[in-house]
Amino acid sequence: MRLFVPADAAAASVGADEVADRFQHELANRQLDLRLARNGSRGLFWLEPLVEVETPTGRLAFGNVSAKDVPSLLEAILSGASHPLALGPVDAIPALARQRRLTFARVGLVDPLSVEDFRRHGGFRGWQKAEAMEPSTIVAEVTASGLRGRGGAGFPTGLKWKTVNEAPGKRKYVVCNADEGDSGTFADRMVMEGDPFLLLEGMRIAARAVGASHGFIYVRSEYPRAVQVLRRAIELFRQLSFFGHGFDVEVRVGAGAYVCGEETSLLESLEGKRGQVRPKPPLPAHEGLFGKPTVVNNVLTLAAVPWILEHGGAAYAALGRDRSRGTMPIQLGGNVKFGGLYELPLGLTLRELVFDLGGGTASGRPVRAVQVGGPLGAYFPEKLLDTPLDYEAMAKAGGILGHAGVVVFDDTVNLARQARFAFEFCALESCGKCTPCRIGSTRGVETIDKIIANVDRSKNVALVRDLCTTLTDASLCALGGLTPLPVLSALDHFPEDFR
């Protein structure tokens, strides 16, 4: 029997490693048919550290366990007695039972570095299908699924793969964008730490579909655990000869530049340069890494692929809303009671997410604003919370779905400060290549400061709006191009904070 304590960084941030150490210590002194395993997180972060134990009738959960609870917990587990931290069967926890986990099916369930666990729970099935298919048929299957780039841009994945598949050249690359820099997002990290083989299987399928021999995973340095787990997982795949023969992957670590989440600046960084954005065209699909045709996909995009290959594009496309097909691993964070990972078919409303699943604010105060899609996403007021979480509905409401990070604020938030922060963040992270972003962001901070200080208020509000038009129309990439979204949504929906 196994006892699971998450090794996920978030779980560890609230004591999971200490809990695991204590269990290890207690178990070492006894002859028991119980051994400690480290899993990923189920994503129910308010319950972390969440300990699970295997029983003949399924896995039982214990929430908010601290190291000092370990001896009594162990007694309860061995004797079958009740324990105050017991939550019952983990699968019956409502927040988990309500989800539709395709990508996250194994995250939290398995030991992330056990190939045996991976196999037993459906690993390699997508690859086995893909291996027997022509590359163009793989592309067609992904196209049929309706899968769109989960990094934020929402570009159809099948179309991107088709372009690279058809691009001439013997040398091609698959690059996984794991530079998950948007505030409020952690799904990529959870996949890398909780089911790294899934991502690697997805990359292998992508490589076959487009004819690539080499892959890179560009992981941000803020995720040291993910880097460790991925490197170990790649080693294990090499030992299985699943990697190293015709296709191999290397992990590269970023260095704290948010803009490197933009695909062309990520490629520059991989080449050893300053992470400055490249003008497009040429598209990376034609001239990417070292000038070779390159697929750049987000972690969640690649991680969705094995399921699509196993079950067929049509099964994936059967879920979702309008042109947003499939499921989305939504990340709920900020000032919220039940923050965590919710994988659900696209199309759930913000209200359902924030209140029905999230339980409102953690502070108990009223929800005032909800930011969707990271630092370049819009702030939604209460009256717009019935907007569905899908690509088009979000765009229509003046926002973006982005990487589906949702951050909740209570009524102590000041949206003029948040608008100022949006410009400040853009100024900090601008790569400096284009003028609107490099200069406009700083001018934006200064102008918002004048508004806050009540200097020529209406004139300066008009100036900010004008500046936003320039940023939107004339920036090279999404950093400058989308910074106006949080600023304008703050101005439009929360004008009282600018008075």
Add this chain to the structure above:
Amino acid sequence: MHFAPWDAQRARTIIVAETEKARAFLGDDGPDATALLPILHALQHTFGFVSSEAVELVAHQLNLSRAEVKGVLTFYEDFRTHEPGAHRVALCRAEACQARGSESLAAHLAERHRLTPGSTSQGVTLESTYCLGNCALGPAALVDESKLVGRLDAQGIDRLIGALGGKS
């Protein structure tokens, strides 16, 4: 965590090893400069920062100008050009942590511990970071580039700084 004193021979070994690793993986595609970020990370990991002697060595080994290496070094927030404290605390200042009070923690650090972003006090260097992927358990901080801490409050920060050797 203790950093090694500057040692040109050791630095050269690191640079060569990282270059070889990149070459072995890529074969004949891609210039050696592709190893630049891994090299800078490895140097900083060993010596705590990337000195001007190190820049000169890297430039020489990769056949780049010193300006090119310095351009990359200074572009990325992670890389330091001066020796940091024995411990580093990177406090998340992004929106999800702001929503849970990270700004008042920053104020507390300044007031009680005389720590503002970029400064070092009693062996602890404070840095600002923007998202550590712990957005449901904020405010969060990353300690010594490796240990993530969540659910921070003023007392938690005091304990953390105290444990790292600062004023408790």
